[in-house]
Amino acid sequence: MxxxxxxxxxxxxxxxxxxxxxxxxxxxxSEPAGPGGSGSDIKVGVQSPIIKTNMFDLKYERLHNLGQKKRGGGIGSTDDELVVITGDGQIHVINLENDEALKTTIAVPQNNQGDALLAADVAFEGASVAEARRVINGYLRYDDVLVLENKAGRHLVISYSYFDNARQCFTFKISVLSIPASQLLRETEANTDDWSTVYTAGPCFPLKSRRIAFAGHQSGGRIDVLNAESGNIVLALGDFEFDGLLVDDYPQDKNADYGKVWKINIHAGRHNVISIGHRNPQGITVDADGKIWSVEHGPRGGDELNAPAEGLNFGWPEVTLGIRYSGDPWPGNQAQGRHEQFDRPVFSWVPSIAPSNLDQVTGFHPFWDGDLLVFTLASTGIHRLRLHDNRVIFDEAMKFTQRIRYGMSHAATGSIYLWTDGGDIYRVRPTKQAFxxxxxxxxxxxxxxxxxxxxxxxxxxxxxxxxxxxxxxxxxxxxxxxxxxxxxxxxxxxxxxxxxxxxxxxxxxxxxxxxxxxxxxxxxxxxxxxxxxxxxxxxxxxxxxxxxxxx
CATH class of the missing domain: 1.10.760.10 (Cytochrome c-like domain)
Incomplete structure (x- = not known):
């Protein structure tokens, strides 16, 4: 100086x-980096396959293969534990301090799959029996899990499809296991009768003789915390393929729960509809401002990002930006590809990306925090959405080589966790260069x-x-x-x-x-x-x- x-x-x-x-x-x-990724054969605990993004690289590692007999399930968390429910209802806990995984002794309520298979044997003949058994084995499953913590304690909440043997029909349930607030999930034991069922969808529907006998793959079934202290959660419930084509139209039926987003109180069991006209909403999240976001599968094309709010009707099955899998126009559309006369999605993907879940990024990286991540079953594994004034500013696609059934941003560890259809748990973090x-x-x-x-x-x-x-x-x-x-x-x-x-x-x-x-x-x-x-x-x-x- x-x-x-x-x-x-x-x-x-x-x-x-x-x-x-x-x-x-x-x-x-600098030269822009394109999306990419590899590592479907990565060994457990081996580090450093890279996901390329526009700004910086992400590293990911496979923590565990938990194994599961059927696709499905989801992830919940506390600050120090990750809880995973598999499609077949096994609950695992991962200690985030040392990454150790434990298959718990928490027994979940039965979904009566065996009784449903017997019902198929009675209802169908010949090749139809085998097909009905196939879809029941694959689609009668557990969809999601979350941990809600408040003054009343710690509450493990699960969502799942259920066969009512007494009435010989299917429905959908939310059940809750309450434990002391200080109790770790990995130290918890529970029997099936320790759970309380707080929500049962209606009507209870039988095996279908037309189309798929049990379309549990269109259950939606995702849940998230809306207000922890009051005990309110949100449920995105699919239409189970009751879309008006040779079957009833449940999403537009005020007397049917299916094809709708619900607010449910886990303490009182009260439930109120938020929005209607949904097909298969496999992702729902509540952002830091309390706004609800959902993603759902369209038929062929027309996957949607929606902002469910009280009184909204997103039109399914009367309208869609997609078409039939046969390639024919969707019958309900008055103007094909226009999505008129109903509330429109915030964003839509044509062709489809097969969205399986979404979450808001928190505590991950300053350049990403606040964005929405949409996880998919298609080759474009992760989409990062930047939003402003209820519209998508950009959609960045990043490839991942496995089908991602569920993804979660975990602020306490600064990580993103992925649950795949192969039963793998992956952890994703920014590289040192990203910071x-x-x-x-x-x-x-x-x-x-x-x-x-x-x-x-x-x-x-x-x-x-x-x-x-x-x-x-x-x-x-x-x-x-x-x-x-x-x-x-x-x-x-x-x-x-x-x-x-x-x-x-x-x-x-x-x-x-x-x-x-x-x-x-x-x-x-x-x-x-x-x-x-x-x-x-x-x-x-x-x-x-x-x-x-x-x-």
Whole structure:
């Protein structure tokens, strides 16, 4: 910070240098990275397959293969435990402190699959029996699990399709297991009769003689916490293929629960419809602002992102942006591909991506937090959606080589967890370089701010002496823009002395004044012998300028 050049020459040189720097930064662009991914044969615990994203790489590792007899299931969590329910109703817990997995002794309520198979034997003949048994074995399953914590305790909530043997028909249930708030799930034992059923969908429907005998793959069945303290959850319930084609139309029937999004209170058992006209909503989440989001499968094309709210009707099966699997137009559409006369989706995918779940990103990476992640069963494994004013600004697709049945952003560990149809649990994290990019971005922006404000600042402030060295040029001393409130010695600068690097805390106006007044007293051994500032008035001028640069 030595004084040397005339004020006019010094000012011109500093401004010119900053503008040149800004020009170079504006013209420099790295090669964009396309989506990609590999690793379906990754061994358990082996690290570092990479998912390419537009901004940075993600690394993922397979933690466990939990095994399951049928596809389905989901993930719930606490801060320190991950709970997984498989499609066949086994509950596993992963200790997030050491990644150990445990198959619990929590027995879930039975779904009466054996009785449903016997009913198929009676209802059908010949080849139809085998087909009915196939879909019952595959689709009569457990769909989701969550952990709701409030003053009443810790509550494990599951959703599943159920065969009512007494009435010889199918329905859908929500059941709850309540345990003390301090009890870990991995230390919990439970029998089937320890659960309370808080919701049963109606009507109870029989095996169908037309089309698929039991379309449990269109159950939807996802649940999320709406308000923990009051005990409210949301349920996205599918239509079980009751879409008006040779069968009843349940999504538009006010007397049928199917094809709707519900609010359910797990303490009182009350349930109220939120929105209707849904086909197969396999994902639902409540964001940080309490807004509900859902994703659902269209028929062929027309998968949807919706924002369910009270009174909305999304039109299924009267309208869709998709078509029949045969390639024919959807019969209910008055204007094919227009989605008119009903509430429209926020976004739709044509062709389909087969969305299986969604979640809002929290605590993962500053560039992603707040976005929605949509997980899919198709080759485009993960979609990152940036939203503004209830519309999608962009949809970034990232490939993953397995069918993702469920994905969850877990803020406490800064990770994303994936549950696949192959029974694998994966953990996804940003690479180290992803966080370096945050620092790099902040530094570039700070240089930009400094260059924008230089001309005005250097005219009448002692800051001009500081800017002789702190130019913002690469490898020069740290940028001064944004320094108030920043961690001491935190910029990407190789020349920090050990004395300054060992200082803890953030730069405040008081600490900056102390440093400017006597660097050696502030950090004994620092490489800066002095600042050249001779009076408290000059130091005050510098601090005023730094305030401007730190806005």
């Amino acid at each position: 030595n004084k040397g050049l005339s004020e006019k020459t010094r000012s011109q040189n500093l401004v010119a240098g900053a503008l040149l720097l800004f020009s170079l930064m504006s013209c420099s662009k 370096e990019m945050v620092r790099q971005s902040e530094a570039i922006y700070a240089r930009h701010l400094q260059s924008e404000n230089l001309e005005e600042l250097v005219e009448d402030s002692a800051i001009r002496f500081c800017l002789e060295c702190h130019t913002g040029v690469a490898n020069s001393p740290p940028v001064l823009a944004g320094i108030i409130g920043a961690e001491i010695a935190s910029q990407d600068y190789y020349g920090y002395s050990d004395a300054l690097s060992s200082r803890k805390g953030k730069w405040t106006e008081e600490s900056l004044a102390a440093f400017l007044r006597d660097p050696q007293a502030f950090a004994p051994g620092t490489t800066m012998a002095g600042t050249g500032l001779k009076s408290d008035e000059e130091i005050s001028e510098v601090l005023r300028a730094l305030r401007e640069l730190s806005r």
